[in-house]
Amino acid sequence: MIEVNALTRKYGPFTAVDDVTFSCEPGRVTGFLGPNGAGKTTTMRIMVGLTPPTSGRATIGGHLYRDIPNPGRHVGVLLDAGAQHAGRTGREILTIGAKTMGLPASRVDEMLEMVSLDDTEANRRLRNYSLGMKQRLGIAHALLGDPEVLILDEPANGLDPAGIRWMRDLLTGYARRGGTVLLSSHLLNEVELIADNLVLIGRGKIVAQGDKKTLRSLDSTVSSLVDALDRDALVKGLESDGYTVTPDGTCFRVNASTADVGRSALEHLVVLTDLRDGAMGLEDLFLDLTADTQRDGAAASMPPAVPAHAAQATSEGAHR
């Protein structure tokens, strides 16, 4: 539904978006994840025609955004919930959007109700809104035209946990009805809760993409965390079986599956006090994947790239 193809945007010598390619499928929520300044916003701005690309293209439903007539009826966009006239009321902001799209005034009330902004709040000026209220209003604005596609930049920013849950229910419901959602965030936890697919970006380059399971399996190194009553016996036993043991926090990290560690402990008659999977979580993975785009020389710690439609390791120091 959303196709981004070899998209590049340069500002002088700085490459904000570097050969970015990914797509978003209908019926799924795609999370666009990356640290601040990674190029998420620029990519989204190019998608909706606010910023011209240096090369490459982005299409929505097969069209360039500017070729979509009355685009608000097809693509709901929220780039910055604060980018509204501070002196207008929430209701007036939605009314202007509805009038531009040619929607009846009743649609404004429906949307206000959907995002739980009551009458008093809707008649308050935007400068008196909390960040969470602005986000709700922004979501309402994006959904005004009943679009097939939603493009949301940091929509969960400023929402409390209940708000994030509300948004998750709203967006997953929207995707289940066949909608396409692309939302960005710099917080993994936020995106992990809401998104089905993830696209990871660092310093303008896509570092990995795929569904959450695929991304977790990116960490192909098997490892376990283990501890025992008799630590010397544990280490000696594991090493005699040919495994590498390194201290990790209060226990040891072993390059073996939990089953293999258990078997080794059984053979050497060691009593285990702790044994768990030491694979990295998505968060570690995220930090690791974007690490080499943050500091040079970390490329060695990169997990291998996943084949097929997924991860691509970036070469270090490609920028600046």
Added chain:
Amino acid sequence: MSTHAAERATIDVSQTAPVPFGRLVKVEWRKMIDTRSGFWLLTITAILLVFAAAISLLVVALNDGITMSAGAWSQTMSIPLQILLPAIAILTVTSEWSQRTGLVTFTLVPHRMQLIGAKAAAVFLLAVATIVLAIGLGAIGNIVAAQIGGYDATWNLTAYELFASVVVQLLFFFMAFGIGMALLNTPGAIAVYYIAALLLPIMVYSTLMAFFGWAESLIPWFDITYSTVPFLETNPDISGTDVAKLVTSVVIWVVLPIAIGTRRVLTSEPK
């Protein structure tokens, strides 16, 4: 499965009508007056209009033998319009940047030339509507003043004069609009406009022109206030030089800013 997926992967836009231009003009008109700044600029202008009328009536009432013609009334009443309303023409453009509403406006309508057109049309309508209102008030003032002063009202306002004063008013509105587009910054545009359109002509140029011959011949070449003077006479005697002065001053303050501004609006990225 593949056909279904393919159907869903594209959006059918054949049934969607583009946003008609008239609707954009209506929305831009609404945006000009739905904020506090828009509301107060209009309200204070209305108050100034009433003041201008009241003072004129007072002068006629208190002084025997003073009369005011329809032409004098329309000139008096159009002064309050020049004071604050051009700020609305500036804000309609600059607020998209300073209030960052451009992010939404340019996303809902990804054709900026159309938006510039819609904003220009809204500014045009605002200028014409307020002039009609001011001249209407002037006509009422003319009748009332004639009653109070005990003279017969003179209706000497020719169609040409009316036309000329409307055009001059529009020139100032579009000067403001152009400066707004060229600077894309509210305080900057307002400062430049008021210095160039009000402060310099009234405070500086008038003095220079009163004392120096060279100033009198030079200033109308680059100042709209003075280059339009010959055209606003009841029986204008317009020379080729007058036309040339009008053209150069309008090019400097209206055409150039709009040309530069259009380019800026089309190319700059609202953040």
